[in-house]
Amino acid sequence: MRRNPVFAVLGVALLVGAGWGVSRYLSHGQWLAVLAVAWLAVLFLAWPRRQKRTGPASIESVAKLGLVLTSVFAILALQLARIQAWEQERIVTRIARDEETGEVAANPRLINEDLRIDRGRILARDGSVIAETVIDDGLAHRRYPDPATAYVAGYFSPLLYGKFGLEATYDAELRGEAEVSAWTRWQDILLHRPPRGLDLWLTLDSSLQRYAHELLGDRTGAVVLIDVETGAIVALASNPHFDPEALVTTTAEERDAAAAYWQSLLDDSDRPLLLRATQGLYTPGSTFKTVVAAAAIDAGIATPDEVYRDDGLLDVEGHVIIEANRPDDTIEMWSLRDALAFSLNVVFAQVGLELGANLLWHYAEQFGFGQEIPFDLPVARGQVASSKEFLESAPAIADTGFGQGQLLATPLQMAMVAAAIANDGAMMRPYLVERVVTRDGETRSETRPRVWRQVVSEETAREVRDMMIHAVTNGYAYGAAIDGLVVGGKTGTAETGDGEPHAWFIGFVGDPEPRYAVAVVLEHGGTGLSGPLAIAREMLAAAMAQRA
């Protein structure tokens, strides 16, 4: 092949195209390697072929020197294109976080804008303010008036810790960037018109959220109330929680106070920065039996009337499961329906073994275990087990069958499990942001309820729903009954290995059509009969009362 400048020019053109296409996938080091190779290739291609003997200070060597310098400048231009065009947006918004202090280093231009911009409000569905911005002397102060709802918005701390939660997820909307067309935006930039932020209307009900906190008191735990038909989150309470207003840093004075508060949050052994409702991972305990029951019925292995033997002990390859839940020790044969109502571990260990590792894994995944749950806030990912190998042993399958083993789930996910069973097996995509609205009240976008996945067949779901109702009318969940309404539920107790077990309750309410589902967890809250069950009942009753 002839080497000449035409090839060099073609090569550079190719490189520009390739750089535009792949530059975003390369780290800086890899990109530099590409540049180096490209530079050598271009030089090689463009290098004059004539190998005439060159004299001292010949025309040719001076020209070649010019060629080398030109190629160097071409490489510089390529790198500039990467920084200023191809990778521009990623770099502008790049954020670094200091591992030790949690302090955030971001583009000061954006921080500067954040300090001044009239950021949109975050509102509960009843119109009460969760977050708003007050402009004072050109500086924007973020306010969170209601401590019970504030932390759901996340935090907004431009000078120190950046943004988190809805403040981060919906940053573009709150800043007003997503409001307008590219053309209007251009005009705004040219005329230096500050954008006005959009308001977020949430599905959260502030009175139910406050009620949830009232019920939780100072106990550590979480409450999630979800609209069965839509997947809208109506209450999302976590205790303990933080006060985002104390993290707002518009001025230097606020900085020190915010840093001290942040440090106290980090030092707190109760970890108030962890939103337990979405980020807390707990063993689901007996609440998982609803999933196992649904799996067995859906897979055709059992019906609610199927009878299992439970004489108080089950030996699974030397691993002995002791039954402590039978209401009557003289009865040894139990239907699956009653087994769920009385939370019989020995029966569900057998059901788990009948299902086997594969079906158990499959249905747990169907119900969201180990899956990335799409949501407006960061959600911790649960698990069936840390790996599939765990389920290779029979004792592990038996333990998983009644909700122990290595299972982990967030309260949000367990609320979704209850909601999916109440909603004919359709697990809705959970959401918190209902509408994005301009200051003039014009709706820009609206969240449409969407089915995330059909976890089991409609028939299966109805059978399990009736079993959960049976658990309230005839079983251990009887305390959850509400006059005039249909309530289904399942208690749970999760052994933690240290101290009192965590206590669970999941359930739903209907009139008789199911309306709301709930999940409550109390850390080290003892058995699931008293605390979580009472909280769940109150929440369901309050939600229905408000609906009426």
Added chain:
Amino acid sequence: MTLMSATRPALPRFRWRELQLVVLATAAVLAGLVSLATVNRGALVTALWQDIQASALVAGLFLAASLGFAIVRYRGDQTILPLVATLAGIGLVFIERLQPDLAALDPDLAGLASRHRIYLAAGMVILWLAAAFVPLDWLQRFKYTALLASLALLAVTFVFGTEINGARLWLTIGPLQMQPSEVVKLTLVIFLAAYLAEKRDLIGASWRFGPLRLPPIPYLAPMVVMWAASLLVLVILNDLGTALLFFGIFLAMLYAASGRPVYVLTGLAAFAVASWLAYALFDRIGIRVQNWLDPWWDPLDAGYQPMQAEYALASGGILGTGLGLGQPWRIPEVQTDFIFAAIGEELGLLGTCAVLALYLALVGRGLIIALRTRDAFLRLLATGLAATVGIQAAIIVGGVIRVIPLTGITLPFISYGGSSLLTNCLLAGLLLNISATTERGQPAGRRR
């Protein structure tokens, strides 16, 4: 036209081309200054009208220089001055633009623009004098004096130098501070040009050492000396940028003189080894390398400056924020090492590429001047001077945009700094002077 110039071959025509280009450059500078004065930045301080007027006057010196050349019927190249005027004008506008913001951060920087104006005015005078009056054969004759002066200056800097930001680069004489390495780069080019021109006949010779064919001693000796000198600059003055620049100049000139890539490759390899050693031995250089690969490794401390530069460049995007509308003062040392990032923020990719193109044009013009001279010394001198501008610009721009590790040297003609501005104007003046020797009475306008 042909008839006219044929009848009057001895007198060059009026330098219309240069004047036209300089008018363009001056107009651009004036437009920049006016837009600075009128930009609305709310409550923030903008440049004062009197500052703008003073800068406009200095920009007028470009025109004066060109008219001066025209009046004395100067024979030199007609594009060097416009290129220098454009680059220096961009520098002037940006220093003017940065001053109010920098003064708000640090009151010591309040006199930045006025000092820069004085340096630039002096620079224009020096350019003019160097172009018109310096006898080039003197430079050749006093080559060893130049070398000794270079080494002496470096030694004096080492002994009496003032340390700023960890590098011992400045000499303080009374109220004045100068950066000898800027001057030394010129004396070095002069010495190398003279030396290599003198020994050029030895090019064919080589020196057998067993099975090896070594380059002739006259090439080998200065190579070793230069390598050692660069290394000393690196180690003693703690200045990677100057070391890289000196060595780059040396390699470029050695290649131009010998036409042998082998020398260059050997030299590069030696420099690579030295750099690696320096990297392994000095923490300061290790940090530079870390920052080169990823300044986000220590965002609040060591990586702060390059990270801010990257934010500034990216914030500019393709078109830039517009003059006076960005926030480049957030980069520490933006007026010297990082002025290119300020250009990138406010003038965008178009602006940065235009600046690169201007440097490339200046280098290209310098090399063309070199090619037009018959005299070996002048050819090597012009080559060296042109390469110096190109290499220096590439080193600092490459550092700012993280193609190579950052080394603190100035961006020729644009950065704030007296020594840098004056020496670069002297360099441009010498280039003009060389070009004037080649015209041999031919009107430059005919070379279109």
